[in-house]
Amino acid sequence: MILKxxxxxxxxxLLLACSEQGPPxxxxxxxxxxxxxxxxxxxMTLEEKVGxxxxxxxxxxxxxxxxxxxxxxxxxxxxxxxxxxxMLNVSGAAQVREMQRIAVEETRLGIPLIxxxxxxxxxxxxxxxxxxxxxxxxxEAIEKSARVAAxxxxxxxxxxxxxxxxxxxRDARWGRVMEGAGEDPYLGAQIGVARIKGFQGDDLSAHNxxxxxxxxxxxxxxxxxxxxxxTVDVGTSTLYNVIFPPFKAAVEHDVKTVMNAFNILNGIxxxxxxxxxxxxxxxxxxxxxxxxxDWGSGFEMIAHGYAKDLEQVAELSANAGSDMDMxxxxxxxxxxxxxxxxxxxxxxxxxxxxxxxxxxFELGLFDDPYRYCDAQRExxxxxxxxxxxxxxxxxxxxxxxxxxxxxxxxxxxxxxxxALIGALADDNNSPLGSWRIGSDDNxxxxxxxxxxxxxxxxxxxKGADVVTGETAFAVPxxxxxxxxxxxxxxxxxxxxxxxxxxxxxxHGFHSGEGRSRVxxxxxxxxxxxxxxxxxxxxxxxxxxxxxxPLALPWADKHIPAIVEAWQLGTMxxxxxxxxxxxxxxxxxxxxxxxxxxxxxxxxxxxxxxxGRPTGGxxxxxxxxxxxxxxxxxxxxxxxxxxxxxxxxLQVQVEPGNKVTVSVEVTNSGERAGEEVTQLYLHDKxxxxxxxxxxxKGFKKYRLEPGETKTLTFELTPxxxxxxxxxxxxxxxxxxxxxxxGTNSQEGLWADFNW
Ligand code: BGC
Numbered sequence: 001m002i003l004k005x006x007x008x009x010x011x012x013x014l015l016l017a018c019s020e021q022g023p024p025x026x027x028x029x030x031x032x033x034x035x036x037x038x039x040x041x042x043x044m045t046l047e048e049k050v051g052x053x054x055x056x057x058x059x060x061x062x063x064x065x066x067x068x069x070x071x072x073x074x075x076x077x078x079x080x081x082x083x084x085x086x087m088l089n090v091s092g093a094a095q096v097r098e099m100q101r102i103a104v105e106e107t108r109l110g111i112p113l114i115x116x117x118x119x120x121x122x123x124x125x126x127x128x129x130x131x132x133x134x135x136x137x138x139x140e141a142i143e144k145s146a147r148v149a150a151x152x153x154x155x156x157x158x159x160x161x162x163x164x165x166x167x168x169x170r171d172a173r174w175g176r177v178m179e180g181a182g183e184d185p186y187l188g189a190q191i192g193v194a195r196i197k198g199f200q201g202d203d204l205s206a207h208n209x210x211x212x213x214x215x216x217x218x219x220x221x222x223x224x225x226x227x228x229x230x231t232v233d234v235g236t237s238t239l240y241n242v243i244f245p246p247f248k249a250a251v252e253h254d255v256k257t258v259m260n261a262f263n264i265l266n267g268i269x270x271x272x273x274x275x276x277x278x279x280x281x282x283x284x285x286x287x288x289x290x291x292x293x294d295w296g297s298g299f300e301m302i303a304h305g306y307a308k309d310l311e312q313v314a315e316l317s318a319n320a321g322s323d324m325d326m327x328x329x330x331x332x333x334x335x336x337x338x339x340x341x342x343x344x345x346x347x348x349x350x351x352x353x354x355x356x357x358x359x360x361f362e363l364g365l366f367d368d369p370y371r372y373c374d375a376q377r378e379x380x381x382x383x384x385x386x387x388x389x390x391x392x393x394x395x396x397x398x399x400x401x402x403x404x405x406x407x408x409x410x411x412x413x414x415x416x417x418x419a420l421i422g423a424l425a426d427d428n429n430s431p432l433g434s435w436r437i438g439s440d441d442n443x444x445x446x447x448x449x450x451x452x453x454x455x456x457x458x459x460x461x462k463g464a465d466v467v468t469g470e471t472a473f474a475v476p477x478x479x480x481x482x483x484x485x486x487x488x489x490x491x492x493x494x495x496x497x498x499x500x501x502x503x504x505x506x507h508g509f510h511s512g513e514g515r516s517r518v519x520x521x522x523x524x525x526x527x528x529x530x531x532x533x534x535x536x537x538x539x540x541x542x543x544x545x546x547x548x549p550l551a552l553p554w555a556d557k558h559i560p561a562i563v564e565a566w567q568l569g570t571m572x573x574x575x576x577x578x579x580x581x582x583x584x585x586x587x588x589x590x591x592x593x594x595x596x597x598x599x600x601x602x603x604x605x606x607x608x609x610x611g612r613p614t615g616g617x618x619x620x621x622x623x624x625x626x627x628x629x630x631x632x633x634x635x636x637x638x639x640x641x642x643x644x645x646x647x648x649l650q651v652q653v654e655p656g657n658k659v660t661v662s663v664e665v666t667n668s669g670e671r672a673g674e675e676v677t678q679l680y681l682h683d684k685x686x687x688x689x690x691x692x693x694x695x696k697g698f699k700k701y702r703l704e705p706g707e708t709k710t711l712t713f714e715l716t717p718x719x720x721x722x723x724x725x726x727x728x729x730x731x732x733x734x735x736x737x738x739x740x741g742t743n744s745q746e747g748l749w750a751d752f753n754w
Contacts, residue, residue, distance in 0.1 A: 096157025146198025173226025450573025511547025
């Protein structure tokens with residue numbers, strides 16, 4: 001009661017202070033927070049402590065009557081008893097305020113709830129899907145995009161996002177590649193950190209910053225055969241050098257929470273994995289925040305064959321360091337009894353609660369539990385023009401030009417008769433992607449609308465639907481595999497046009513969670529449509545809209561211009577039009593390899609060599625007899641409307657200290673443009689074999705036509721070393737080579753000894 005009175009008094013004071021000076025700036029002095037957490041902990045019953053470790057999904061419309069039966073009634077009663085520490089999927093200033101009011105005013109201690117939501121690439125105003133954003137290689141823009149997301153989400157009551165997903169993945173079959181930053185741990189770590197900075201800002205207690213969550217710890221991106229939720233079985237070298245680095249970087253940059261994962265990792269479910277959560281994350285890396293389970297991942301341990309019932313789930317998860325349970329009901333039902341039975345030490349509960357309360361204090365929720373529920377801010381900030389400008393900038397930067405033969409692009413405004421074909425061209429829903437949970441359907445600018453701003457000469461024909469029937473986050477898609485009735489009109493239009501822009505690819509709900517695919521070409525009848533149009537007009541610009549790498553060897557061989565436009569969010573159409581008409585010179589580079597054939601998956605540039613890497617025309621070397629080993633488009637690849645040439649690679653070694661690398665890059669074309677120069681390293685002989693190449697530096701910069709720039713990179717032991725199979729970071733002297741260039745396959749090489 002004492003605490004609750006304090007909170008109310010403080011709130012009254014802050015309201016007064018606020019009216020004069022805007023939102024209050026509050027304390028988060030560490031010692032102060034720690035003391036307050038201890039004080040509160042000492043007042044809590046065992047059940048109240050366990051309550052802090054329990055997270056429920058939103059269960060009723062708080063602006064309506066209180067639930068009177070079933071599961072919702074149960075949850076409601078738990079909420080009023082203080083047995084709930086957090087809610088997810090409740091948003092909107094009014095809704096969150098009312099839910100928070102119950103926690104603060106109707107429970108014994110009045111501990112505020114923390115409200116989590118999947119704010120993945122924006123909340124209302126949507127930025128490109130994360131995989132697309134990563135193709136920008138622009139950390140500043142990515143940070144800003146996360147900032148915009150935090151501003152909008154925090155105005156709607158949200159103070160915690162389940163992002164960034166920092167899972168490295170190499171398999172285009174896995175639908176969740178759309179949510180990550182691709183296949184490279186070095187880039188992935190930096191992008192994860194940029195997102196965390198954007199969400200959390202410099203001051204977590206400010207009313208427009210929210211706690212971030214690095215997920216899914218660990219290995220979720222390595223689901224066997226790219227099938228979501230599948231088994232993960234990886235060796236220590238991959239764990240330490242590929243899977244862990246983005247999580248470690250997130251911890252080093254003070255990410256407030258980490259989510260564990262659905263998968264088993266080498267036989268142990270991540271949620272019950274004490275080695276992952278206690279030994280590595282909390283002890284070795286010194287993670288100070290708390291771990292949230294994934295949705296029901298505790299409960300799923302029964303299906304994994306690791307726990308016999310929910311009680312054992314609670315015991316295993318709590319002992320392993322999973323601090324908060326999302327929707328398994330395991331803790332709320334069993335944890336207090338398990339403590340009383342001596343199966344879980346109360347000290348472990350205290351530790352988890354301390355972590356959770358600390359984040360709540362840092363967010364300022366004890367100063368003002370309604371800090372994030374300001375209806376006025378909500379009204380002013382949602383879909384704000386500044387946010388639209390930021391996501392448009394991000395969208396342009398995310399586009400990757402894959403092919404431009406004969407310089408079909410950019411289109412000229414004076415171009416007569418442009419045919420626009422494809423259902424996705426006229427779609428203002430698909431560009432929002434699948435993780436648009438807080439946003440509103442059909443709010444993207446379609447490509448068709450975007451092109452209108454440039455040319456009145458655009459005529460449209462759908463050609464064919466990609467999907468039919470209902471489409472939604474949780475509904476399986478119904479692909480159009482038969483209906484070609486619109487082909488004739490599309491072909492007629494193409495025949496009389498100078499140039500054809502075809503927007504083909506995946507529906508917005510084709511990728512994302514639970515959306516694995518084995519056919520990663522163009523879904524449905526779209527390939528047939530493309531070939532039918534090609535027969536009458538070869539001047540095709542293929543604009544791809546998709547959430548994962550696609551395998552499109554036919555298109556690569558025949559279509560002169562290909563633009564990878566992903567799902568670019570709210571401002572999609574304008575960004576695509578700006579690139580097609582040359583107002584923006586594309587600068588994106590792929591962060592996942594695009595295979596030639598799905599059978600190559602997983603395919604990634606930073607693979608190991610084999611003992612038989614080459615063999616000419618012979619049989620007994622590591623290859624496919626019916627397909628090349630190479631990807632269709634490699635990691636780091638992307639063209640521009642200008643060209644860049646590389647010269648004068650120089651390497652200077654200061655043994656034991658650093659290696660300095662310099663190179664000259666010239667804009668050898670006729671337009672200004674941005675290049676992303678990439679540095680790759682190969683450790684030729686090591687005590688644990690190293691990949692053929694690893695990204696260890698990159699720079700993005702702009703050059704005017706004819707301009708030359710000298711770039712300098714420094715490699716220190718951090719870049720030159722690696723983790724051995726015991727997880728120790730080691731730096732070994734010896735022979736290395738490095739490549740500096742425009743993508744992971746083209747560049748200048750040099751050897752050196754370290
Ligand atoms: C996903 C998480 C997500 C959670 C809450 C799960 O199904 O795997 O990434 O944050 O749901 O929506």
